[in-house]
Amino acid sequence: MEDPEKQSLAPLWLLIFLQAGISASSLVVEIVAGRMIAPYVGMSLYTWTSIIAVVLAGFSVGHWWGGRIAGYETGRALRITGWTMIAAACATAGATLLLRALAGPVIETLLHPLAAITALSMLAFFLPSVFAGVPAPVLTVAAMRGRDRSERALGAMFAAGAIGAIVGTLAAGFLFVPWMGSVATLLVIAAIYAMAALTLFWLGGATSREMTISLGGIAAVCLIGIGAFSLPSVCDRESSYYCIRTVAMSDDPNDPVNLMVVDHLAHGISNRNTPRVMFTEHAAMLDALPRMRMERTDFTSFHIGGGSYSVPRAWADRGITGITIAEIDPEVTAVAAEHFWFDRDTATILHNDARRALRGSTGKFDVIVGDAFTDIAVPEHLVTLEFLDLVADRLEPGGVFAMNLIDNVDRLDALSAVIVTLREVFASVEVWTVASAPVTGERRVFVLLASDQDSPVSAIETAAPDRTRFQPLDPGFIDNILHRKTAQILTDDHAPLTHLMGLDRVVD
Structure with a gap:
């Protein structure tokens, strides 16, 4: 009789695609994190150091958790991972709301810049990284389990993760942020995570009840996304390099004076009438x-x-x-x-x-x-x-x-x-x-x-x-x-x- 594990094998190409897509999305979030934190604490070596450390810490926790989940029967492991992708979508969509709500209190409380930068990175982007780190070990074990030459599947999954990370990094800097801005980019990633969740539920043989509940989770993602998108933008213009704001310094329309703020730093003031x-x-x-x-x-x-x-x-x-x-x-x-x-x-x-x-x-x-x-x-x-x-x-x-x-x-x-x-x-x-x-x-x-x-x-x-x-x-x-x-x-x-x-x- 044929091995039941082999009968229930998920298509390897689909697992590879999921691995690459989730890896790419998680790196997009990492790049966007730097852009979103910059208006509050600036963009420096210290900012990127804190963000990278927080995101890597999140991935590490997620990989450890995913390794434990991967020990379950394949279908169950995939379904549980689907729920973590719902959580990743909610956390990613909500990062904007958290950052907007907590930046002021954190900066006022933590006067040392490194503490403030690290705290903001942790509060807004640690959980998205944890949840996004779960699928990699689960998908890799699913790709290897029950297959002949499983070593090749292992190599393919590692390669897919690395290629996805490269694509995500390039896409964030050259496409998403310049074209869409930070908030919209995070919502797109949340939508990708939600689609990944539905795919994992399907691969894991979810019941109709589980699928219905998952749709409720996706509805929650949509509500969070609507809330994030409805907030007024922190930037007047968000470019490939900076968040740029113009602040009016004069109430006299006949004698306007404007201040330019680039990220969080005042870069110059000009008066229209006295250059x-x-x-x-x-x-x-x-x-x-x-x-x-x-x-x-x-x-x-x-x-x-x-x-x-x-x-x-x-x-x-x-x-x-x-x-x-x-x-x-x-x-x-x-x-x-x-x-x-x-x-x-x-x-x-x-x-x-x-x-x-x-x-x-x-x-x-x-x-x-x-x-x-x-x-x-x-x-x-x-x-x-x-x-x-x-x-x-x-x-x-x-x-x-x-x-x-x-x-x-x-x-x-x-x-x-x-x-x-x-x-x-x-x-x-x-x-x-x-x-x-x-x-x-x-x-x-x-x-x-x-x-x-x-x-x-x-x-x-x-x-x-x-x-x-x-x-x-x-x-x-x-x-x-x-x-x-x-x-x-x-x-x-x-x-x-x-x-x-x-x-x-x-x-x-």
């Missing part, structure tokens, strides 16, 4: 210091990062031409033109990574402005010795490089590292900041000017938006800091700028 007025210290210095050094308006400039385009807009209003801007995200440029009154025709805009754009430029510039920020720090590949060599090579004789940096006045580790790296390339490195005494624990804005000669003035005053005085730090004071810090030169091989910035900030 030359800067509203932040870093923008005021980046506007005024290069103009002071050039002492003319017929100079060319290359801007690393666009943001609200406040400085290029102000320079264009002064009649300065020859402006080139490298902004990696086209949506940021679109928002700047629509809500921050930037005229695209006044500049050459390169939607590319600034380092790649600068390397590809054939001309030289009188001024290069570094105004790129990701989460709490300048992108690390834009402060290394190799990049600064490129900057120096692209400057005209007598040209100047100006970049902003934020650091804690009690440590100044990041500032020290950037200074010693700049000094390897430039003869003169000045550190400008607001002319006021530091306060313990203050995170202060600095602008570093690097060139082949010192500035002709020892202070400037400009609107930020009130009249504000800025001056360079005394060279002896800087040398003393560098001596105490034994600062390291930042290179492409090792540039731990985010680590040097410290983690003492409160997450906004």
Whole structure:
């Protein structure tokens, strides 16, 4: 008589398809997790580290649980796994609701950023990962059980899981999030999990009663999904790179002032009627210091990062031409033109990574402005010795490089590292900041000017938006800091700028 296990074998191709589909979906959720958490705690190495750790922990628990389920008779194991897929669909669809409801209280309670990031990742994405991790061992055992050459089935299932993970990662970054946004992507994944559940019930020989109950579970998924989709979006625009919001700062419709928020960080403020007025210290210095050094308006400039385009807009209003801007995200440029009154025709805009754009430029510039920020720090590949060599090579004789940096006045580790790296390339490195005494624990804005000669003035005053005085730090004071810090030169091989910035900030 033929073995009953062989009579009830599920089609191997279908098990492979399920394995690949569930694996792909779980990786989509992992990628989307980073995008969804970014508006609350930013996007940094620490964010991705926490998300990956939480998701892998969830998969591990799910695999262990699935291994126990796989010990049952095949039909029963598949039916139980179907219920875990219903749970995965509910948890995935509800992640948006949980994140929206809990982000504020978690951030207010856990002031240390790593704790807040890890807690949010755990609360929103641990359970979806646990439930999504269950099917892999169950499907693998089902594929091997009762088959000749079961080793081949084992290899096929492992390969399907790996290929699915690759496809899911690529699909999330290149298709789902850019085309649909984060919330809609999670709902699509919830729907895929629900379809996987129905398939598992069918393969496991579920009774009509079990199928009816499962439809009730799918109805719950739909209700949760409707609730998540009906929430107002956190982002005005969600691009391939950022969550972008425009916040009105003025109640006067005749004198509008807008703030651009990229992920959770304020990137710039502009007034429609006064383009030359800067509203932040870093923008005021980046506007005024290069103009002071050039002492003319017929100079060319290359801007690393666009943001609200406040400085290029102000320079264009002064009649300065020859402006080139490298902004990696086209949506940021679109928002700047629509809500921050930037005229695209006044500049050459390169939607590319600034380092790649600068390397590809054939001309030289009188001024290069570094105004790129990701989460709490300048992108690390834009402060290394190799990049600064490129900057120096692209400057005209007598040209100047100006970049902003934020650091804690009690440590100044990041500032020290950037200074010693700049000094390897430039003869003169000045550190400008607001002319006021530091306060313990203050995170202060600095602008570093690097060139082949010192500035002709020892202070400037400009609107930020009130009249504000800025001056360079005394060279002896800087040398003393560098001596105490034994600062390291930042290179492409090792540039731990985010680590040097410290983690003492409160997450906004």
